[in-house]
Every structure is written in structure tokens, then in C-alpha cells.
Amino acid sequence: MTHSLLEQDAIYMARALELAQYGLYTTSPNPRVGCVLVKNGYIIAEGWHSRAGQGHAEVEALKQVTHSVGATAYVTLEPCSHHGRTPPCCDALINAGIKRVVVAMQDPNPLVAGKGLKKLQAAGIEVVCGVLENEAQALNRGFIKRMLTGKPFVRSKLAMSLDGRTAMANGESKWITSVDARRDVQYLRAESCAVLTGINTVLADDPSLDVRLEDTQVLQPIRVVLDSQLQMPVSANMAKLAGETWVLTCCDNAQKKLALEQAGFKVFLLPEKNNRVDLNAVFEFLGQQQINEVLVEAGAILNGALLEASLVDEWIVYMATCVLGDNGRGLFSLPNLNTIADKKTLQLNEVKRVGVDLRLTLSGLN
Numbered sequence: 001m002t003h004s005l006l007e008q009d010a011i012y013m014a015r016a017l018e019l020a021q022y023g024l025y026t027t028s029p030n031p032r033v034g035c036v037l038v039k040n041g042y043i044i045a046e047g048w049h050s051r052a053g054q055g056h057a058e059v060e061a062l063k064q065v066t067h068s069v070g071a072t073a074y075v076t077l078e079p080c081s082h083h084g085r086t087p088p089c090c091d092a093l094i095n096a097g098i099k100r101v102v103v104a105m106q107d108p109n110p111l112v113a114g115k116g117l118k119k120l121q122a123a124g125i126e127v128v129c130g131v132l133e134n135e136a137q138a139l140n141r142g143f144i145k146r147m148l149t150g151k152p153f154v155r156s157k158l159a160m161s162l163d164g165r166t167a168m169a170n171g172e173s174k175w176i177t178s179v180d181a182r183r184d185v186q187y188l189r190a191e192s193c194a195v196l197t198g199i200n201t202v203l204a205d206d207p208s209l210d211v212r213l214e215d216t217q218v219l220q221p222i223r224v225v226l227d228s229q230l231q232m233p234v235s236a237n238m239a240k241l242a243g244e245t246w247v248l249t250c251c252d253n254a255q256k257k258l259a260l261e262q263a264g265f266k267v268f269l270l271p272e273k274n275n276r277v278d279l280n281a282v283f284e285f286l287g288q289q290q291i292n293e294v295l296v297e298a299g300a301i302l303n304g305a306l307l308e309a310s311l312v313d314e315w316i317v318y319m320a321t322c323v324l325g326d327n328g329r330g331l332f333s334l335p336n337l338n339t340i341a342d343k344k345t346l347q348l349n350e351v352k353r354v355g356v357d358l359r360l361t362l363s364g365l366n
Contacts, residue, residue, distance in 0.1 A: 009074070009102050009128065009131045010131060010132060012036050012038055012043070012072075012074040012102070013036075013074050013076070013102060013104055013131045013132045014132060014135075015034075015036050015043070015046070015074070016034040016035055016036045016057075016074045016075060016076050016104070017034060017076055017104070017132060017135055017136065017139065018034065019034030019035070019036070019046055019047070019048040019057070020032040020033050020034030020048055020049075020057070020076045020136075020139055021034075021139070022034075022048045022050065023048055023049050023050050023051070024190075024191060025190040025191060025211075025216060025217065025218040025219065026050055026051050026217060026218065026219050027049055027050065027051060027052065028052070028193040028219055028290075028291075028292060028293075029052060029143075029193065029290035029291070029292055030049060030051075030052045030143075031049075031077055031107075031139075031140040031143040031292075032048075032049065032076075032139050032140055033048065033049045033056060033057040033075065033076050033077045034046075034047070034048045034049075034057050034075075034076050035047045035048065035057035035058045035060070035061040035073060035074065035075045035076075036061070036073075036074040037061050037062070037065065037068060037071045037072070037073055037074075037098075038071060038072045038073075038074065039068070039070060039071040039072070044064075044065050044068070044071060045061040045062065045063075045064040045065045045068070046061055046064070047059070047060030047061030047062070047063070047064070048060065051219075056079075056080065056089050057075060057076070057089075058073060058075055058079055058089040058092055058093055059089060059092050061073070062092055062093075062096050068096045068097060068098060069096070069097030069099075070097065070099050071096075071097075071098055071099065071100075072098070072099065072100040072101070072102060073093055073098045073100070073101045073102070074102045074131075075089075075101065075102070075103050075104070076103075076104045076105070076136045076139065077103070077104065077105060077107055077136065077140070078103050078105065078106050078107040078112055078113075078114070078116045078117055078129070079093060079101070079103070079116045079120070080107065080109075080111075080112050080116055081112055081115045081116040081119045088116075088119075089116070090116045090119045090120055090123075093120065093125070094119075094120065094123045094125065098125060099125060099126065100125065100126040100127075100128070101120050101125055101126070101127050101128070102127075102128045102129075102131055103117065103127065103128065103129045103130075103131070104129075104130070104131055104132050104133055104135070104136035105129070105130070105133045105136045105137060106129060107147075108143070108144045108147035108148050109147050110147070117129060140292075141153045141293070141313075142193070142291075142292030142293035143292045145292075145313070146287050146290070146291070146292050149287070150284060150287045150288070151283045151284060151286070151287040152193070152194075152283060152286050152287055152291045152292055152293055152294045153292065153293045153294070153313050153314075154283065154293075154294045154296065154306075154311060154312050154313050154314075155188070155192070155293065155294070155295050155296065155312070155313060155314040155315070155316060156295075156296035156297075156298070156303060156306060156312045156314075156315050156316070157185060157188055157295060157296065157297050157316045157318075158303065158315065158316070158317045158318070158331055159176050159177045159181070159317075159318040159320065160176065160317060160318070160319055160320070160331055161176055161319075161320055161322050161323055161324040161328065162319065162320065162321055162322060162323050163323050163324060163325070163326070163328070164330060164331060165324035165325070165328030165329060165330065166299070166300065166328070166329050166330065166331055167324070167328060167329045168324060168325075168327070168328055168329070176318075176320045176322065176324070177318045177320045177357050178320070178354075178355040178356050178357050179355065180354050180355025180356070180357070181318045181320070181354045181355055181357040181359070184318075184354050184359065185297075185318075186211055186212055186213050187213070187216075188295055188316065189209070189210075189211045189221055189295055190211045190213060190216065190218040190221075191293060191295075192221045192293045192294060192295035193221055193222065193290075193291045193292050193293050193294065194221050194222040194223070194224050194246075194286060194291045194293075194294045194295070195209040195221045195222075195223055195224065195294075195295045195296075195297055196224040196225075196226065196282075196294050196295070196296050196297070196298070197209060197223075197224070197225055197226070197296070197297050197298045197302075198225070198226050198227075198298045198299060198301065198302040199225060199226065199227040199228070199229075199231050199232060200299055200301060200302075201297070201298050201299050201302075202225055202227075202232065202233075202236060202238075203231065203233075204299070206233075206236055206237050207237065207238075207297070208237045208238065208241060209221075209223045209238065209297060210223070210241050210242075210243065220241075220242060220243035221243075221295070222243065222244045222245070222246055222291070223238050223241075223243070223244070223245040223246070224245075224246045224248060224286070224294070225238070225245065225246070225247050225248070226248050226249075226276075226277050226282065226302065227247050227248065227249050227251075227277075228249060228250050228251060228272070228275065228276045228277050229249070229251050230247070230249050230251040230253055230256040230257065230260070230267075232247050232260055232265065234259055234260060234262075234263035234265075235263075238265075239263045239264050239265065244266060245264070245265050245266070246265070246266045246267075246268060247260055247265050247266070247267045247268070248268050248270050248277055248282055248285070249267060249268070249269060249270065249277060250269065250270055250271065250272030250275075250276065250277045250278070251269075252269055268285065270282060270285055279305060279306065279309055279311055280309070280311070283311060296312065299329075300329060300330055300331060300332055300333040301333045303331065303332050303333075304332040304333035304334045304335075305333075307332055307334070307344055308334065308336075310364055312364065313363060313364075314349075314361065314362070314363050315346060315360075315361070315362040315363070316359065316360070316361055317331075317359070317360040317362065318354065318357050318358070318359055318360075319357060319358040319359075319360060320356075320357050321356060321357070332344075346362040346363065346364060347362060347363050347364070348360060348361075348362050349361045349362060349363055
């Protein structure tokens with residue numbers, strides 16, 4: 001059975017997207033990219049970008065072959081045309097004698113944004129763009145959003161009982177969901193450049209917010225705590241862990257700041273709004289720090305404020321088949337919501353079973 005050129009392009013691009021997935025937990029702040037080289041109907045080399053500062057997918061694939069003249073390169077993201085930490089991938093493809101380049105999507109980075117495709121075409125290479133574009137975009141939602149808006153892709157993880165409670169009235173919450181659901185969360189953390197919480201969660205639970213996956217290579221996400229009044233304990237669990245913990249505050253208290261910095265925290269002063277750290281400023285700041293994806297793991301007050309301000313792109317809600325009763329704590333604190341007309345409506349995008357629990361994926365309705 002022979003495939004049309006369009007079908008072949010889709011088959012090889014699907015493989016390139018599989019390769020890009022290998023960098024899911026390690027490429028931050030760079031995008032995840034895969035590349036397949038094909039000649040005379042056979043795959044002759046494969047590559048993917050594994051980590052910032054290391055070879056891009058195209059270069060990694062080209063390293064594996066000595067005779068790539070006349071081959072077709074399938075790349076999940078437009079090859080770069082500028083000098084960053086590594087030389088331009090366009091030049092590598094041109095110098096290797098590649099005759100055709102098939103790209104899933106144009107790079108949203110203003111430094112590239114179509115320039116790579118034009119450079120390839122100017123060198124006489126046939127260029128096709130847009131093959132499996134939606135799948136490529138889904139793989140790099142955070143990078144794309146940061147390049148287009150300056151802010152990261154924000155996802156909030158919540159866990160609740162069947163009756164919508166996150167904890168008992170006294171705050172006891174370990175554990176509502178199953179071991180399977182909690183392991184699933186580890187992969188959400190691993191996918192994220194930063195895990196963000198509020199100071200109330202730190203004071204109540206003293207969480208670690210690190211990734212605990214022994215069988216998977218990951219970059220530990222930066223831990224971010226919103227702490228308007230600098231109440232962060234210097235003895236918090238986060239101070240004892242590898243990696244960085246950032247405290248974002250609007251409290252300009254030099255003594256408290258110094259104590260936290262001496263304990264290993266990085267403290268940043270941000271604008272305030274209503275005596276709290278301005279949430280818009282938080283995500284603008286994180287975008288400036290090259291944070292592509294943020295996972296929020298917080299309580300009802302912060303989640304309510306984020307919902308109110310429409311700052312979350314995706315909500316992941318784990319629903320356990322237990323009941324905590326009407327005295328339990330709810331998912332969102334929304335003190336200004338008093339009528340049905342004011343209700344917050346989300347769009348349900350996916351329902352998946354994780355162990356004995358359900359995982360709901362939702363987004364805001366724009």
C-alpha cells in the first residue's frame with residue numbers, strides 16, 4: 001500500500017512529535033522539539049531537544065548521518081535562524097544538503113517567526129508548514145503563550161470529594177484522593193517550570209512541592225510562594241530541598257527579606273493591589289523569568305482570586321468518590337458571588353479515570 005505525500009508527511013511528523021515528547025520534563029525554558037530525517041522512503045536519523053544549551057532537534061538528528069544530501073527533514077517547530085546558545089538550525093539543514101523541510105508550526109518567538117522558513121526557501125529548499133499543527137501547538141502551550149503574551153500558561157490543580165470539599169472544617173485533607181491520583185500530580189509538576197502556592201497553604205501544610213519520580217528524568221520546577229506580608233517561615237520544608245524557592249511579596253521589610261535570603265530563599269518585591277501581591281504582576285514577572293508553564297497548588301482563597309481574575313488557562317480537578325460533609329472546606333472562596341447570575345461557568349474538556357478517582361480538565365469560557 002502506497003501513501004500519498006500528504007499522508008507520508010503526517011506519518012513522519014507524528015513520529016517527530018513522539019520524539020519531542022522525550023523532552024517534556026527537561027527542555028525548559030526552551031520548547032519541546034523533535035526531528036526526523038527521511039531519504040528514499042526510509043527514516044535515516046532521529047533527534048530531539050533534551051535540554052537548554054544542548055543541541056536542537058535538527059542538529060541532533062544530523063549528527064547521526066554522514067549522507068543527508070537530498071533528504072527531507074520533518075521538524076515540529078520552525079528551525080531557528082538566529083544565534084542563541086547554539087548556532088542557527090537553518091544553516092545546519094542548508095549545509096547538510098536537505099532538499100525539503102516539513103514543519104508542524106511556525107515559531108512564535110519574534111526572533112524567528114517565519115524568518116527560518118524564508119531563509120530555507122531562499123536557499124532553494126522546498127518548505128511545507130502546518131502539518132499536524134494542532135498537535136504541535138498542544139505540546140508547547142506554555143512557550144507559545146509566553147512568546148505571544150509575555151505570560152506563562154497557568155494550570156491549577158485541585159482535589160475534591162464527591163460533594164466538592166477539599167478538606168474537613170479543621171483543615172485535615174490527607175488524603176482525599178488515591179495514590180494513583182497523587183502520582184498523576186507528580187507528572188503535572190514535572191511538566192511545569194514552576195509550582196506556585198500561597199502563604200496560607202505553606203503555613204497550614206508546609207508542602208514540599210517538588211517532583212518525586214524516581215523513574216523519570218526531570219528538571220525540578222521552581223517553587224513560588226505568594227507571600228504578601230513576608231510570613232514565610234525560615235524553617236519551611238522548601239528551604240531544605242534542592243532547587244530554588246522564590247518568595248513573591250509586596251512587603252518591603254529589609255530585615256525579613258534578609259532572614260529569608262540567608263535561609264536560601266530568593267525574595268522578589270512586586271506591585272501590590274488591595275494589600276496583596278498583584279496577581280497580574282505575578283504572571284508578568286514569571287513570564288519575564290522565562291517561565292513557560294505554572295502549576296498552581298493552592299487553597300480556596302488564591303484559587304478564588306485567580307478564577308475571579310480569569311488568570312488560569314486550565315483547571316485540573318481530581319474528584320474522589322468520598323463525601324466530607326457540608327462543614328468541609330470548598331474549592332473556591334468567592335465572597336462577591338451572591339446570585340446565580342454571577343456564577344462562574346467553565347468548559348469541560350476531558351474526563352479521565354485515574355485509579356478510583358476522576359480527573360476533570362476544564363478551561364474558562366472566553
